[in-house]
Amino acid sequence: MQIRDTTASSPPLIRRRVKHIIWLLLAVSLLILVLGTLQAQLMSGVRAYVRGEGLWAKAQKDSVLLLYRYLENPSDYLFEGFERALQINLNDRIARLALQKKNPNYADARQGFLAGGNHPDDIDNMIYLFVWFQNIKHMKNAIAIWTAADAEIDQLRSLAYRIREAHFHASNADLSRFKQELEQLDLRLNKLEIDFSSELSEGARWLKRTLLLVNLSMLMTMLLLVWFISRRVLAEIDDAESKLRDSETRFKTLYDSNIIGILIWRENGEIYDANDQFLDILGYTRAELQQGLLNWRDLTPAEFQSSDDxxxxxxxEQGYCLPFEKEFFHKTGRRTPVCVGGALLHGEQDRGLAFMVDRTSEKKMEAQIQLSATVLEASRDGILICNQQRNIITTNASYRKMTGFTNTELVGTKACFYRTSDQDEAQKIESKLQQRHYWQDDTEIPLANGNLLPVRASIATVTGDDGQFSHYVAVFSDISARRDLEENLKNMAHFDHLTGLANRILFSDRLCTAISRAHRHKTQCALLFIDLDKFKPVNDQYGHAIGDELLKQVALRLSSSSRESDTVGRLGGDEFVMIVEDLNDPDYATQIAEKIAHQLQQPFTVNEQPITVGCSIGIAVYPIDGKDDVELIRAADIAMYAAKGKPDTHYYLYSGQQKN
Structure with missing residues (x-):
């Protein structure tokens, strides 16, 4: 019996779970680090935009202030200062437009932000924040404000160029008329700067909250996952410990229960310990075991040493061996068949544990089964065994040969124990099987070719040790030869050996039956006595062989003139009879007689010899001419002789004679 440690896979599984926890903790730490870095980068980008907005706003205010001064005292120096101040706003616009392209131009964007006065270390964060979050609400609003502000910058530049153009056309021109328009532009730009700063601030707060929630969610998810796996690991550790205790308890129970033999062995044959069942199987005592008198190699017959090796x-190779059969020497010297399996003890190289099951009873049972199978196959009778539902379990060769079916065609199919169309008879058979658990009689079973085989069937039920019915055993003996013999004897007893017609015995029986049936149904039946004319000269002239052949042909013509319900017979010599049933009118019998007379008047050809004979027919009708068979035979015989005495007719009706 193979030993398997049900907890063997638990420690590796637990180690894997612990490794999973460690990796998860590392993953949590890494994720927090990544999220923190991402948060720092994003917040750095937001701060960079806030600083950039300050540079943008300062440049815009400087440009407006210089334009105010230009209105009061136009000079090229002031106008060039205006344009220099406005370059920061224009370069930031270049960066924005480069990032808003379908395929962002990062080089132009970087150059624009640098030219806009932004610190080089902040530019990457500004680009990433713009690209990743440009469709997020706050960033999207801020970009829209930025775009509107750039449009106002265009208005400012346009106003500056108009002022300058006015100065060029008239150096003493009054430029104060542009002051109000400049103030309006300044107010709008200040408002857009404030909106841009507010949107950035709100976006920064939203981003901070979002990142905090993401961090907390991820952290909680990871912690829950760690908690769940830790809980499973602890549960598996508890389960492993419980299984280990259960395994130890089961082994101790099995060891002490003496259900199977258990021993601790070494490769050199030493037996360290064994339970009582092992000792009982081989007939040794524990004292002999403790004295070291038992060696499993010495107890093994030589032919099983290769199996042991x-x-x-x-x-x-694998720490255990598959169960195998062998024998040990009993203390008395006899051999004991056993089934053995073993495995190494944990951490040992040449010491292990083995289980042993005594197979003495099984071997005896196998021998009995083999003997039963031999007897089953050797039987000349057909035998089949069925379950409770009469599904065939097995058959012997004789049954398969007898029926022509193969074993594959038979197994699993419904068995046919008997064949009858009489429901009452079937119920009687089933009743005997249920009450007496046995039934025997002649019946028929189907063959593979569709025919039926007459058999002597013996059906018995099989019960187990608990007295419960479990199987059917059916034995069939072929009685076809006996049946054929009985049929031949029956034919010899009831039928004429020459013509095959009913003989005198069967004729008498059929006549009595016809009279009884006619009496019961209140109908009539007729008896026709037929005597051949000129038959004796045929015998004298051609011999008895020709005469016998003529009688056969006469029998054929008589049979062809009768109905299936009628009986045609030969009483002997050239005397024939016919029983006609279900008559409603005696005249019908005369019509049959006329038909017979006409048939027999036709020439016969026997061995190429044309022969002509005639007949005389006497007719008697029940119940007119007789009340029983004796009276009816007497009346028909008298009528037949009357027909012979009349040359003008070939038949005579007895009741007609009475009338006359």
């Missing part, structure tokens, strides 16, 4: 090789 193969098992030891399996144990060395």
């Amino acid at each position: 193969h098992a030891l090789q399996q144990i060395a």
Whole structure:
């Protein structure tokens, strides 16, 4: 019996779970680090935009202030200062437009932000924040404000160029008329700067909250996952400990229960310990075991040593061996068949544990089964065994030969124990099987070719030790030869050997039956006595062989003139009879007689010899001419002789004679 440690896979599984926890903790730490870095980068980008907005706003205010001064005292120096101040706003616009392209131009954007006065270390964060979050609400609003502000910058530049153009046309021109328009532009730009700063601030707060929630969610998810796996690991550890305790308890129970033999062995044959069942199987005492008198190699017959070596090789390779059969010497010297399986003890190289099951009873049962199978196959009778539902389980060769079916065609199909169309008879058979658990009689069973085989069937039920019915056993003996013999004897007893017609015995029986039926149904039946004319000269002239052949042909013509319900018979010599049933009118019998007379008047050809004979027919009708068979035969005989005495007719009706 193979030993398997049900907890063997638990420690590796637990180690894997612990490794999973460690990796998860590392993953949590890494994720927090990544999220923190991402948060720092994003917040740095937001701060960079806030600083950039300050540079943009300062440049815009400087440009407006210089334009105010230009209105009061126009000079090229002031106008060039205006344009220099406005370059920061224009370069930021270049960066924005480069990032808003379908395929962002990062080089132009970088150059624009640098030219806009932004710190080089902040530019990457500004680009990433713009690209990743440009469709997010706050960033999207801020970009819209930025775009509107750039449009106002265009208005400012346009106003500056108009002022300058006015100065060029008239150096003493009054430029104060542009002051109000400049103030309006300044107010709008100040408002857009404030809106841009507010949107950035709100976006920064939203981003901070979002990142905080993401961090907390991820952290909680990871912690829950760690908690769940830790809980499973702890549960598996508890389960492993419980299984280990259960395994130890089961082994101790099995060891002490003496259900199977258990021993601790070494490869050199030493037996360290064994339970009582092992000792009982081999007939030794515990004192003999403790004295070291038992060696499993010495107890093994020589022909099983190769099996032991193969098992030891399996144990060395995989730690256990598959169960195998062998024998041990009993203390009395006899051999004990056993089934053995073993495995190495944990951490040992040449010491292990083995289980042993005594197979003495099984071997005896196998021998009995083999003997039963031999008897089953050797029987000349057909035998089949069925379950409770009468599904065939097995058959012997004689049954298969008898029926022509193969074993594959039979197994699993419904068995046919008997064949009858009489429901009452079937119920009687089933009743005997249920009450007496046995039934025997002649019946028929189907063959593979569709025919039926007459058999002597013996059906018995089989019960187990608990007295419960479990199987059917059916034995069939072929009685076809006996049936044929009985049929031949029956034919010899009831039928004429020459013509095959009913003989005198069967004729008498059929006549009585016809009279009884006519009496019961209140109908009539007729008896026709037929005597051949000129038959004796045929015998004298051509011999008895020709005469016998003529009688056969006469029998054929008589049979062809009768109905299936009628009976045609030969009483002997050239005397024939016919029983006609279900008559409603005696005249019908005369019509049949006329038909017979006409048929027999036709020439016969026997061995190429044309022969002509005639007949005389006497007719008697029940119940007119007789009340029983004796009276009816007497009346028909008298009528037949009357027909012979009349040359003008070939038949005579007895009741007609009475009338006359």
